[in-house]
Amino acid sequence: MSITLTPVALQRVQRFVAESGALGLRFGVTRTGCSGWGHVADLAREQRPDDTVFEHEGVKVYVDADSLSLVDGTEIDFGKQGLGETFLFRNPNATAECGCGESFTTQADLA
Known part of the structure; x- marks a missing residue:
């Protein structure tokens, strides 16, 4: 099991964590959009009892x-999307995405 960050995402998260005093990055999914699941990234201010914690170069x-089985193996990147900048997710569990790329479906959802 793993979650990785590209060098650009790593630098961005390091800066967010340093400026906020957070523990790290909270990453998961929520039910949303037309395909079913949406990625969620925020600052982690506490460790919850059911959390799995990955460490990538100190972050x-x-x-x-x-969320764990739905995001396992995801690479988190940071870059331009449209007119803004945002986190980008390369999730090997996503078998389909909606047209705008905001939500995804897994093989288990199709069964």
Whole structure:
């Protein structure tokens, strides 16, 4: 099991964590959009009992138990999307995405 960050995402998260005093990055999914699941990234201010914690070059990534199987193996990047900058996710569990790329479906959702 793993979550990785590209060098650009790593630098961005390091800066956010240093400026906020957070523990690291909280990463998971929520039900949303037309395909079913949407990635969620925020600052982790606490470790929850069901969290799995990954560490990537000193940055901790906290993933809740419900999200873990849906995001395992994801590479988090940071870059331009449209007119803004945002986190980008390369999730090997996503078998389909909606047209705008905001939500995804897994093989388990199709069964």
